[in-house]
Amino acid sequence: MPNSVPERPSILRLENISLVFDDDAKVLDDVSLDMRAGDTKIILGAAGAGKSVMLKVALGLLKATAGRIHLFGQDVTGYSESQWYEVRSHIGVLFQEGGLFDSLTIEENVAYPLVNRSSKTPEEVHPHVEQALRFVELGQTLDKFPSELSGGMRRRVGIARAGISDPALLLYDSPTAGLDPITANNIMSLIIQERETRNATSAIVSHRFQDGHIMANFRYNSESKRLERIPDDSPLRLRTRFIVMREGRIVFEGSEPELDASPDPYIAKFSMQRSAH
Amino acid sequence: MLDILKSPIVTFQEFILLAGRATANIVRRPFYGSDVILQMDTIGVGSLPITILIGFFSGAVMALQMSRALSQYGASGQVGQITAITLVRELGPVLTALLVAGRNASGIASELGSMKVTEQIDAMRALGTDPIKKLVTPRLIATCFTLPLLTIVADFIGIIGGYLVAVPLLALTTSSQYWNNAWRSLEFNDITQGLLKPLVFAYIIALVGCLYGIRTTGGTQGVGRATTQAVVVASVWIFVCTFLITRIFVNI
Secondary structure (H helix, E strand, C coil): CCCCCCCCCEEEEEEEEEEECCCCCEEEEEEEEEEECCCEEEEEECCCCCHHHHHHHHCCCCCCCEEEEEECCEECCCCCHHHHHHHHCCEEEEECCECCCCCCCHHHHHHHHHHHHCCCCHHHHHHHHHHHHHHCCCCCCCCCCHHHCCHHHHHHHHHHHHHCCCCCEEEEECCCCCCCHHHHHHHHHHHHHHHHHHCCEEEEEECCHHHHHHHHHEEEECCCCEEEECCCCCHHHHHEEEEEEECCEEEEEECHHHHHHCCCHHHHCCCHHHHHC | CHHHHHHHHHHHHHHHHHHHHHHHHHHCCCCCHHHHHHHHHHHHHHHHHHHHHHHHHHHHHHHHHHHHHHHHCCCHHHHHHHHHHHHHHHHHHHHHHHHHHHHHHHHHHHHHHHHHHCCHHHHHHHCCCCHHHHHHHHHHHHHHHHHHHHHHHHHHHHHHHHHHHHHHHCCCCCHHHHHHHHHHHCCHHHHHHHHHHHHHHHHHHHHHHHHHHHCCCCHHHHHHHHHHHHHHHHHHHHHHHHHHHHHHHHHC
16 A cells, blocks of 8 residues: 555544443443544533543543443553553543642642652652643742632643643543633633644543634644644644534534534534534 | 342442551552641641540539439449549540541541542542542541540540549549549450540541542532531441440450
8 A cells, every 4th residue: 555644543442432320321322432643532512411421431530331442552441440540641631620639739739740650859840840830821820729719720720730741642621611701712722732732632522612613723833822723734634523422422523514514403503603603 | 128228238338448448558658648647637636625625524524423323322432433434435435536526527528528529539540649548548547546545635634524523523532532443443444445446436437538528429519418428427337336346345
């Protein structure tokens, strides 16, 4: 095959994942997903559609009732909690409200992945932490506690913590939920910057179609330090895929034009073009 | 019928598993020494003033109650013995444990419950820390260390409370007879059960608080529910266990 492009390595693969809770509620129903290096997946859906649960299954925080999970090319389905710790060290995650530890300062929160996983002292990682916080424009908050920051600032600290250990996979759970549109756009801009600078594979869960639109159409220009439209022929466009979930199932997977063209009224709710009308 | 039993059996199973894992973690690395010290301060030093107060009044009330009963038999000189035995065997451990359950089982459940609903426990696991090792084991060690000490303080202050009622207030006996009686009446059996009970209660308080905290679901309302349940369940188990331990020691 002379024209074949070398296949990008698999980062995350979910195979026919189902999850049933104790009260017989089916939270995930035969969900399959394949993410390769450099992919961006935008996971949309109404509240309770199973988006966040899917991320937690991918992180091993919830055990799937059926199906298999592959991370970084290895089957991690039957891994014990201690085996998962090693796998999770390659994944950065931003939780819905930031998931910051209330009892630790911002500096300790951001340093946590580095201090916890390596034998480095807080003093050794200090310059790294400062740099990560400057990246999210919160360089002066080192000694503050999470309760002293606004919702948007806490999310930004969460982004700094998610990216500090240079993970190969970044998962964002509703990064803009409950934020005003301006703050939400700033957060999305940071997520795009993180995607470009780290060249990481990212999955972002959201219920806001605008988030997906920004993620799919813009990239960060490190020279002008601004977001710019992605050219139509860029491979980045091809690697960005939308997923729509409904009641634990994936009901759509495709590009933004395909999402816009979908005749299904539920899927159309998450289309930028049609929601604007 | 089986459905009614399912929930308490599952909870008990979770309690046993948590107890096993938290205990095994005591000897496994990494050790969170600073967390243990912090919890000792919160649970031990924090509970000290109220323990002293409760200990004092329980001893004083015991001496007051006994004063009438003993004088009927002309045995009011034995007040030191009765106060010491009841405090060391039963009142000291149980009242201190109930106090610490109300103060700390609720505190632990609400703290861990809030961490659970704000996804801090998930974040901890995602960042490579075992929440049982980081959150449960330090609280268990701290409670197991401080509750017997608090009980000893409560026992001693209680005997002083009994003394103040029996000697200066009611003149039931002399000072030397009170202390002599109190000291000589305590046997090895009394001291053993008086120190074993707080150790068992410490397990119940720390682990029930942690279990209900970690299992919290349903937002802030769930945190409130977990807190209440933790105090009620811990208190009930304290009474059940004190009965069982006393039953064993009565036969020895």
